[in-house]
Amino acid sequence: MxxxxxxxxxxxxxxxxxxxxxxxxxxxxxxxxxxxxxxxxxxxxxxxxxxxxxxxxxxxxxxxxxxxxxxxxxxxxxxYAYIFGLEISRTLSKLVLVDLGMNKLDARSWTMTAEMTPEVLIRFIVDEARSMMERHGITKSMLLGIGVGAVGPVDRLSGTILEPAYFQAKGWRNVEICRELSEELGIPSMLDNGANTAILAESWHQRTQSFKHLLYIHVGVGLRSSMVSEGKLIYGAVDMEGSVGQMIIQTDGVAHRNAAGNYGALESYASLYAIEKAARSALKQGRSTVLSHLVEDPEQLTYTQVLEALKKNDPLVVEIITEAATYFGIGLANLLNILHPEKVILGGPLIAGGELFFQTATQVAIRKTYYYPAYQVVFSKGQLGEEALAMGAAVMVMDQLVRL
CATH class of the missing domain: 1.10.10.10 (Winged helix-like DNA-binding domain superfamily/Winged helix DNA-binding domain)
Structure with a gap:
């Protein structure tokens, strides 16, 4: 449908x-x-x-x-109607129920573990959607549809999640997510990559402001980007969501974790993976750090422990985060020098984790922007935080009301 x-x-x-x-x-x-x-x-x-x-x-x-x-x-x-917005990401998936004013009525999240295959997640989503409808007295005829913002690459036209990397569970290839949701719920469904739905949400939230050119970057397990110009999403010949992470910032740099990736790629220096890798290496070297009291086996270290140490102002973690943010700022400056957006919205776990990464990255980016200070850009963490992807999926559905 x-x-x-x-x-x-x-x-x-x-x-x-x-x-x-x-x-x-x-x-x-x-x-x-x-x-x-x-x-x-x-x-x-x-x-x-x-x-x-x-x-x-x-x-x-x-x-x-x-x-x-x-x-x-x-x-x-x-x-007038209600919409489901669904985020499917590598670490977390989220379902929201909103009205046409984008007022959130209900929400439910699931951690994306090794057991969260497409079949398992879709069953959870369908059951929860029906429960939300029952709780709020909403019938199928009152629903406009369900929008999905997923890790790319995706095929928007066929509603298929293609070959996303780094899911813990197996089976996340060529998933016909729209067909399955429409058949189960009996409502129209739409799909786009999560970066696009996130910027749709932020653009809608700021619709009364004068910004015409917005750039969004999600910094997490990988790097995901999207852009809106004159209120319209910018699409390439293929799904571009993860391409920013393959930006080469050091030609003789470290090998990418994926054999198909570029040497010296940005996400090898500025991502959850890069930070965890650096912290594990420091622990193995015997560096003095709070982390040694938080985890026994360096290979079991996660970003959660890194954040805990950051809150305690651990010098080693501050060093690791600052270095990652500096590299990200260099990549961000490259995008500013090419695209010249009026506003840049940054989201994802690394941005939500504290001010250090955000402030360092944006300061580095500004210093390396060619036309600064004549060219002024606004940096923001966005208004919707980690709900942007799911809310934007709902905005995508709502926008169809005015499509010709």
């Missing part, structure tokens, strides 16, 4: 334009809609009546008078 069923809910192109204008604002007056749409009064009035009658929008009072009658205000009807 594809997104066409969603797109057809508002069949009129001009009605889609008006609905999209209303969605960009908390409330907007009829006068403002006339100015921004360029439509005649009679056409706009008819479209507003249609959208109101169908339940897409609501009249929400009157605006301030400018000398004549007070203008009617309109807003999106958040209760």
């Amino acid at each position: 594809n997104a066409g069923a969603i797109t057809e809910r508002i069949p009129n192109r001009k009605a889609k334009e008006i609905y999209e204008l209303i969605c960009r604002h908390a409330t907007i007056s009829k006068t403002e809609l006339l100015e921004q749409s360029g439509m005649t009064v009679s056409t706009l009035t008819r479209l507003l009546e249609e959208l109101t009658g169908q339940g897409f929008i609501l009249e929400s009072g009157f605006g301030a008078s400018t000398g004549g009658r007070r203008p009617i205000l309109y807003e999106k009807n958040s209760a």
Whole structure:
């Protein structure tokens, strides 16, 4: 069941334009809609009546008078429908239930262990989705669909997760996730890579601001990136989600953990894997560190212990994080010099782990940006944190209402 069923809910192109204008604002007056749409009064009035009658929008009072009658205000009807947003990542998967205002009604997460095969996870998702519907009194007819933001590469058109690397469980290749979810839940489903859904969420959250060119980078097990320009996602000939991690920053550098990867690739220096590898090596060398009291076997060390030591301001861990952030800042500067985004949103475990990585990386990036200070870029951790991928998957579904 594809997104066409969603797109057809508002069949009129001009009605889609008006609905999209209303969605960009908390409330907007009829006068403002006339100015921004360029439509005649009679056409706009008819479209507003249609959208109101169908339940897409609501009249929400009157605006301030400018000398004549007070203008009617309109807003999106958040209760028109509900959407599931699903994140599938290497360490965690998450399901959220939202209304059309992107207000979160419910959420559930699962740790991606070695037992979390596609079959197991899909069963959990379907059971939890049905439980959420029951808890909130939502019927299938009230659901717009389910969006999925997954580790790439993915085939968006067929709704298939292709060959993602580094899952602990087996079976994550050529998973027809959209087909399986649609068959189980009986609702439309859509798929994109998680970096794209994350930037969709952040872009929607900042829709009233003036940023036109946004870059998003997720720093975790690997590096994942996406970009929005003029409100539209930028796509390449193939799924580009993990390509930023293969950026070469040292031609004679360390070998990539994957035989197909580049020597000296950015994610070999700035990722959870790189930090864990550096910390394990230091423990084996007998370096003085809090980590030696947190884990007996260096090979069992995880990023969780690294974070614990960082909170205690352990000098060795501060050194490791600073070095990783410096390398990441160099890679980020390369992207700034090529793409020139107005705003860069950074997310993922390394960004959420504390200020040291974020501050070091952004300072290094700024110092190596060619047109600085004439070119000013805003760095942000984003507004939605670790829920951005799942929320953005829901935004992806909602956006189909205004697609032609």
